[in-house]
Structures are given as structure tokens and as C-alpha cells.
Amino acid sequence: MTSIDSAGPVVRRALAGAVPLIVPVTLLAAGVVLFLGAAEQRILILFMINLIAVVATGLYVGNSGVTSFGHVGFMGLGAYASALLTLPPAVKATMLPNLPGWLAAAQFGFAESLVVAALAVGLFALVIGIPVARLSGSAASITSLGLLIIIHSVLNGAKDITRGSQTFFGVERLTTVPVLLACVAIAILVARLFRDSTAGLELRASREDELAARAMGVDVARRRLAAWVLSAMLMAVAGGLLAHVLGAFSPKKFFFVDTFAILAMLIIGGPASVSGAVIGTFTITLITEFARRFEEGPVLPQLGLPQAFGLTQIVLGLGILLIMYRRPGGLFGLAEIDDWLFRQPIPVATAPLPAEAAPADAALTADRVTKRFAGLVALDAVDLSVRPGEIVGLIGPNGSGKTTLINALSGVVPATSGTVRIDGRDIAGLPSHRVARLGIGRSFQNIRLFKDLTVLENVIVAVTGSGRGRAGGAVAERAMAALAELGVDGLAGRRAGQLAYGEQRRVEIARALAMRPRYLLLDEPAAGMNPAESEALMRLLDDLRRRTGLGLLLVEHDLKLVMRLCDRVVVLNKGQVIAAGVPDQVQADPAVVEAYIGRRAARKPAALAAAV
Numbered sequence: 001m002t003s004i005d006s007a008g009p010v011v012r013r014a015l016a017g018a019v020p021l022i023v024p025v026t027l028l029a030a031g032v033v034l035f036l037g038a039a040e041q042r043i044l045i046l047f048m049i050n051l052i053a054v055v056a057t058g059l060y061v062g063n064s065g066v067t068s069f070g071h072v073g074f075m076g077l078g079a080y081a082s083a084l085l086t087l088p089p090a091v092k093a094t095m096l097p098n099l100p101g102w103l104a105a106a107q108f109g110f111a112e113s114l115v116v117a118a119l120a121v122g123l124f125a126l127v128i129g130i131p132v133a134r135l136s137g138s139a140a141s142i143t144s145l146g147l148l149i150i151i152h153s154v155l156n157g158a159k160d161i162t163r164g165s166q167t168f169f170g171v172e173r174l175t176t177v178p179v180l181l182a183c184v185a186i187a188i189l190v191a192r193l194f195r196d197s198t199a200g201l202e203l204r205a206s207r208e209d210e211l212a213a214r215a216m217g218v219d220v221a222r223r224r225l226a227a228w229v230l231s232a233m234l235m236a237v238a239g240g241l242l243a244h245v246l247g248a249f250s251p252k253k254f255f256f257v258d259t260f261a262i263l264a265m266l267i268i269g270g271p272a273s274v275s276g277a278v279i280g281t282f283t284i285t286l287i288t289e290f291a292r293r294f295e296e297g298p299v300l301p302q303l304g305l306p307q308a309f310g311l312t313q314i315v316l317g318l319g320i321l322l323i324m325y326r327r328p329g330g331l332f333g334l335a336e337i338d339d340w341l342f343r344q345p346i347p348v349a350t351a352p353l354p355a356e357a358a359p360a361d362a363a364l365t366a367d368r369v370t371k372r373f374a375g376l377v378a379l380d381a382v383d384l385s386v387r388p389g390e391i392v393g394l395i396g397p398n399g400s401g402k403t404t405l406i407n408a409l410s411g412v413v414p415a416t417s418g419t420v421r422i423d424g425r426d427i428a429g430l431p432s433h434r435v436a437r438l439g440i441g442r443s444f445q446n447i448r449l450f451k452d453l454t455v456l457e458n459v460i461v462a463v464t465g466s467g468r469g470r471a472g473g474a475v476a477e478r479a480m481a482a483l484a485e486l487g488v489d490g491l492a493g494r495r496a497g498q499l500a501y502g503e504q505r506r507v508e509i510a511r512a513l514a515m516r517p518r519y520l521l522l523d524e525p526a527a528g529m530n531p532a533e534s535e536a537l538m539r540l541l542d543d544l545r546r547r548t549g550l551g552l553l554l555v556e557h558d559l560k561l562v563m564r565l566c567d568r569v570v571v572l573n574k575g576q577v578i579a580a581g582v583p584d585q586v587q588a589d590p591a592v593v594e595a596y597i598g599r600r601a602a603r604k605p606a607a608l609a610a611a612v
């Protein structure tokens with residue numbers, strides 16, 4: 001997950017977040033074991049198993065933003081696998097006479113059975129996860145629901161192995177409180193390590209904005225797959241532990257009711273937070289037990305009320321409703337307990353961004369690039385080139401195709417025909433994260449920061465996504481250098497969504513710069529800035545390209561700025577290049593004047609000059 005030079009800070013951060021969660025759970029367990037009876041101990045055991053399952057589900061759901069209905073299926077597979085592995089061969093011979101020979105003869109210790117179950121389920125999740133990880137949003141959620149139903153059907157259908165819908169029994173009750181505590185600690189630590197690792201941060205960025213994460217070089221599908229497999233493995237462990245508590249179970253134990261319960265615990269706590277998973281599980285367990293006792297206990301008859309069947313579910317439902325009404329993001333929201341307990345250190349930029357030598361023939365080129373959206377030709381055989389150290393202005397009236405060209409150059413939309421080359425490499429067929437890694441940084445017309453991440457985290461994603469480093473100390477310093485370049489390093493600890501518009505624009509440019517791209521494509525970077533701010537930004541970009549040899553493609557509506565700053569200007573109109581050349585030449589071109597000001601004004605040659 002992390003390279004050696006950067007593992008230290010990630011492990012430290014994960015420990016700072018995990019230990020304050022593990023300690024209270026341990027104290028709670030010790031208190032129940034020492035001072036309460038068997039009934040409370042059973043509640044404690046089920047609470048801890050649920051806790052592992054909720055933390056495991058949150059590892060995928062919280063980081064990726066994709067709600068999975070399939071994770072309880074992994075739990076079921078883990079339960080059957082671990083139970084089959086610990087059952088003595090003699091019992092298996094009578095209970096499951098048609099079991100395959102190797103499985104009939106296998107007998108493992110409890111801990112080994114959990115490890116083998118986790119590995120087997122992990123492998124299964126890997127195979128299933130390869131297509132699932134390419135999906136996002138509701139498509140991924142519905143697929144996971146299908147997976148739950150398939151696993152349920154297979155468990156019911158594989159009678160020779162699972163006894164089908166009949167109860168699978170005879171499983172020794174080996175799950176103890178100390179074993180559970182160890183597993184809870186491992187689950188919380190793994191979840192925090194993943195969250196704080198490069199993969200976790202990049203996945204959280206994609207949860208906020210998948211397109212922008214890809215533009216930073218993040219391989220979203222790969223990151224999702226890692227979370228999916230890891231969480232499936234932890235679910236298998238939870239299933240194995242549950243099997244050895246219950247002793248007897250059937251496939252219906254691992255279906256909709258438990259899926260709902262686990263998702264409810266996760267959502268109540270705050271799905272994007274490991275601390276939230278712990279608090280959510282605790283809260284729901286508490287509400288459920290309180291309501292159950294109220295329902296079954298002496299209170300209702302004393303009030304002259306009959307026992308209300310289903311009161312527990314009603315109270316639980318109302319409790320969830322109330323919490324969601326008061327705190328829609330869950331009790332913890334996006335926060336982690338260590339955000340409150342410890343101040344996160346903000347590193348200092350140690351050195352400015354270094355310059356990189358470009359090959360002599362380096363260039364970003366579009367060669368007769370055409371883009372059609374159904375019947376609409378947004379780009380029509382467009383030619384354009386940007387060389388290192390050069391600023392090229394891309395102008396044109398609204399709807400002329402400027403953003404579409406930036407999207408085609410950065411691989412966000414594939415060209416219908418024509419060729420885009422980055423330093424000679426044809427990008428046809430490459431996904432946008434691979435194009436980004438070839439040296440293309442970009443900003444967006446509608447700012448696309450990862451709003452719920454901090455400014456520093458936004459920029460770290462660009463450093464790691466583009467392959468310039470992995471999460472940890474040195475990367476944070478590199479990110480700070482990019483922020484300092486734009487004068488926004490003072491905002492590093494703030495959430496990006498809380499910043500003023502102009503600040504967000506600067507952070508977005510810093511984020512693109514942190515990729516150390518060879519070419520930077522800026523789509524109206526000064527929009528929303530006042531004249532002084534936009535002037536300062538342009539001076540900064542000019543200085544940057546001189547110092548670092550960066551090639552800049554600048555889409556900007558302020559023609560005065562464009563004409564003053566750019567070495568060359570390309571003018572688009574209705575998807576076609578109508579003029580290209582040095583600013584003076586373009587400014588005097590009648591076709592440009594006509595496109596901007598209209599046919600009548602075009603008869604007056606000085607019209608555009610007056611306009612700028």
C-alpha cells in the first residue's frame with residue numbers, strides 16, 4: 001500500500017486513529033466479562049462481530065462512495081468455509097456424505113480456518129471485482145445486490161457442501177471475547193491503514209469526483225478493486241467468527257435482514273469514517289437492546305399495555321430516522337476521532353517545484369481532431385500544437401468547442417477521428433488517467449476540487465495519482481511546494497469546499513501543477529477572480545513557464561489578457577479553427593472579428609482591437 005520512505009507517517013496516522021477506538025471497545029469488553037452475566041456477554045460478542053462486519057463494509061462503501069448490498073454474501077461464504085474447515089472429518093462423513101474428498105478430509109485449527117476462509121473469499125472477490133470495479137454509482141450498487149442474491153442461491157443450491165436451506169450444524173463454539181478483540185483491533189487497524197494510504201486517499205478523491213480523480217492520474221478501478229477485496233476478506237473473517245458463535249446456521253442468516261442491519265449501522269455512524277462505523281454499531285446495538293428489553297420486560301404490562309410485537313423494529317426505525325434527520329451525514333460525518341484528539345501537522349514546502357528538461361521535439365499536438373456528439377460536430381478537423389515553455393491561447397465564442405478540445409487533449413472524451421499526440425505518443429484508446437500520467441495537467445471550467453478533502457489532500461492526490469510519489473511525508477512537502485507556488489499554502493488544512501471561489505481556482509491550478517505536467521491545460525482559470533487577482537495569476541503563469549518549461553494552453557474570455565500573455569493564439573468558431581498565429585496577426589484577422597463581433601462590425605478592421 002505504501003512505499004518504505006512514506007510508510008511511517010501513514011502508519012502513525014492510522015495508529016493515532018485506531019488506538020482511540022480499540023481502547024474503549026477493550027474496556028467495554030472487559031467490563032461486560034468481569035461484571036455482567038451470560039446474556040450481556042452474548043450481546044457483546046454479537047456487537048463485536050457486527051463491528052468487524054461494519055468496519056469491513058465501510059472500508060469499501062466509505063472510501064469508494066459506492067453502496068454495496070453484497071458484502072453480507074462474503075460473510076456467508078466465510079462462515080461456511082471456516083465451519084467446513086474446522087468440522088471433524090467424522091462429523092462431515094455423516095452430515096455431508098457427498099462432500100468432495102479434499103474438503104471431507106481437511107481439518108484446520110480455528111485461526112487457520114479464518115485465514116484460509118479470508119484468502120479464499122478474497123480470491124473470489126478479486127475475480128468478481130474486476131468487472132464490478134469498473135462500475136460506479138447505482139450500477140455498481142445494483143450489481144452488488146445481484147451478487148448477494150447469487151451467493152444466497154449458490155449456498156442454497158450446493159446441498160452437498162452446505163446442506164442447502166437446511167441448518168448447517170455441529171460447528172464448535174470457538175469464538176471467545178479475546179479472539180474477537182484481536183479481530184476487532186485488526187479490522188480497525190486495516191481499515192485505517194487503507195484509509196490513510198495512497199490507495200485510500202485516491203479512492204476517497206474519486207468518491208468526491210471520479211472524473212477529476214482520473215484527470216489527476218488516479219486509476220479508480222484499481223483502487224476500488226483493492227478496497228473491495230480487502231473488505232471482502234474482513235467480511236469472511238466476521239462470517240467465520242459468527243459461525244463459531246452460532247454453532248448452527250442456514251443461508252438465510254446471510255441475506256437481506258443482516259445486509260440492512262449492517263448498512264444501517266454504517267450509515268448511522270457516518271459511512272466515510274472508521275470512527276463512525278464503531279459509533280454506529282454501538283448506537284444501533286444499544287437502541288436495539290433497549291427496545292427489546294422494553295418490549296419483553298415488565299414495563300408495558302405495568303402500564304396496562306399489551307406486549308407490542310415488533311416494537312424493537314419500530315423503535316430502531318424511528319431512531320434511525322431521528323439521527324438521519326439531525327445528522328444526514330451520520331453521527332461522525334466525514335470526521336475521524338483523531339481529527340478531534342490530535343492536530344494534524346502541516347508540512348512546510350522545502351523547495352520550489354523543479355524544472356524538467358523536455359526533449360527537443362517535444363509537443364502536445366492535435367492533428368485533424370474531430371469530435372461528434374450524435375449529430376453535433378463540436379470539433380471539426382482541428383489542428384493545434386503546444387510546445388514546452390510556450391503559452392498558446394485558445395479563444396472562440398461560447399459553444400465553439402474550446403472545452404471539448406481540452407477534453408480531447410486530456411483523454412476525457414475520445415476524439416471521433418484525428419490524432420492527439422503527447423511528445424509523439426498517440427493517446428488513442430488510453431484512459432484519461434494514463435493520459436494524465438503522460439504529462440497532461442488540467443483545470444476545469446466548473447471547478448472540480450475534491451470538496452470534502454483538505455486542500456493539502458487534494459494536491460497530494462495529484463502527486464500520487466500522477467506517479468510522482470506515494471502518500472507520506474515527502475509527498476506532502478511536494479504538495480506544499482505546489483500550493484506555495486500559487487500562494488495558497490496557508491489554506492492547506494482547510495476543506496476545499498469551504499474556500500472562496502478565487503481560492504478554489506488557485507488550488508485547482510496548484511493541484512494540476514503538483515502533477516509536474518509537461519503541458520498544463522487551463523479552462524478559464526481566472527473566471528470568478530477580480531481584475532487584480534487575474535492579473536497576478538497571469539504573471540505567475542508566465543513566470544512558471546519561463547522557469548519550468550511548462551507548455552500552457554489557456555482558454556480565457558479576457559481577450560486583453562490573452563493577447564498580451566500568449567505567444568500564439570488559436571481561434572475556434574463552430575468547432576473549426578478560423579485563425580491561428582501570433583496575437584497581432586490574429587487580432588487583425590477579419591474572420592476573427594466577424595466571429596466575435598458580427599458581420600457588420602467586421603467591415604471595420606479596428607473593431608476587434610477596440611474590443612480588447
Ligand SMILES: Nc1ncnc2c1ncn2[C@@H]1O[C@H](COP(=O)(O)OP(=O)(O)OP(=O)(O)O)[C@@H](O)[C@H]1O
Pocket residue numbers: 373376377378396397398399400401402403404405445
Ligand atoms: N458531452 C456532450 N454531449 C453533447 N454535446 C456536447 C457535449 N459537450 C459539449 N457539447 C456541445 O459541443 C459544443 C461545444 O461545446 P464546448 O463546451 O466545447 O464549447 P466552449 O467553446 O467551451 O463553450 P463555452 O465558452 O461556453 O465554455 C456545444 O454545442 C456543446 O453543447
